[in-house]
Amino acid sequence: MVKIDDSRVFYAFSPDLEPVARVKPGTILEIETRDCFSNQLISEEQLVTQIDWSAVNPATGPVYVEGVEPGDALVVKILKIDVSSEGFLVTLPGAGALPDLVKEVKVRKCYVVGDKVVFRGSVINARKMVGVVGVATREKTSTGVPGRHGGNLDTKYVTEGSTIYLPVEAEGALFGLGDLHAAMGDGEVCVTGCEVSGRVLVVLDVIKKSAPKWPVLEYGEWVFVLVSNENLEKAVREAVQVSVEAISHATGVSWHEAYMLASVATDLEISQVVDPRKTVRVKIPKTIVDVTKLLESLRSDAEAKT
Secondary structure, eight states: OOEOOOTTTSSSSSSTTOOOOOEOHHHHHEEEEOOOOTTTTOEEEGGGGGGGGGOOOOEEEEETTTTTTTEEEEEEEEEEEOOOOOEEEEOOTOSSTTTTOOOOOOEEEEETTTTEEEEETEEOOOEEEEEEOOOOOSOOEEEOOTTEEEOOOOOSSSBBBBEEEOOOSTTTTOEEEEEEEEOOOTTTSSSSSSSEEEEEEEEEEEEEOOOOOOEEEEEEEEEEEEEESSSHHHHHHHHHHHHHHHHHHOOOOOHHHHHHHHHHHOOOEESSSSSSSSSEEEEEEEETTTHHHHHHHHHHHHHTTT
């Protein structure tokens, strides 16, 4: 096992980053993470506006995976997530799904108690998840921004037992993750989940020459296509279009029939609407398309359009 502590962080995915570790495919890593505020918040009395915002959304890494090349799919299997016992939520004027209605900066603690999150007397089921998970882009991209490379996807199904497939753009992939949440609802509407630090146990692997057009997530009986765009409607259109084309290719039915199948069998869901790019997902049952066929279809779709 390779251990990487939270002193080894970066704030932008880039092919120019110096890796903090080099590993072979199949290696298990224990990655320690800071919270999204770089552990700068310690009390509710602090003003979040006074923290160092250049140190927000740190990702631990990057990790160079030997033999991984542009055009491959990096396979990230999340085995276990441990989180801190306390976290923070904040509101900020101009941020979140209701930016014009937020008049004050507020900082509030949330508490992790077993498999629950406690906030102001309310008890919520914990859903430990990874907000930022990605690989290097061709050009420098903030860890706070989601995209084809992954990044700040803020998708609640990136959790224990899930596998995410990321399109590799740089030699070695240069993988990193961070921004853990003890709980977060779809949308992340106030701009934060229960933001926590912690440790993540992952296995990194590779599927050669199988880079999907967009990140693909596998969890339970479902596979997901994750699409991000500055415009929510454009994200929805792209996610549905890519998924319908992939279903058609994987099942052998016509495009129109795949469109109909998507309408009755898949779910169009929002991951988050508060980052520079909004992230949506199409949830596809494995009874229709398994992850292997989906990856093949998305790869073929990407190659056909280049």
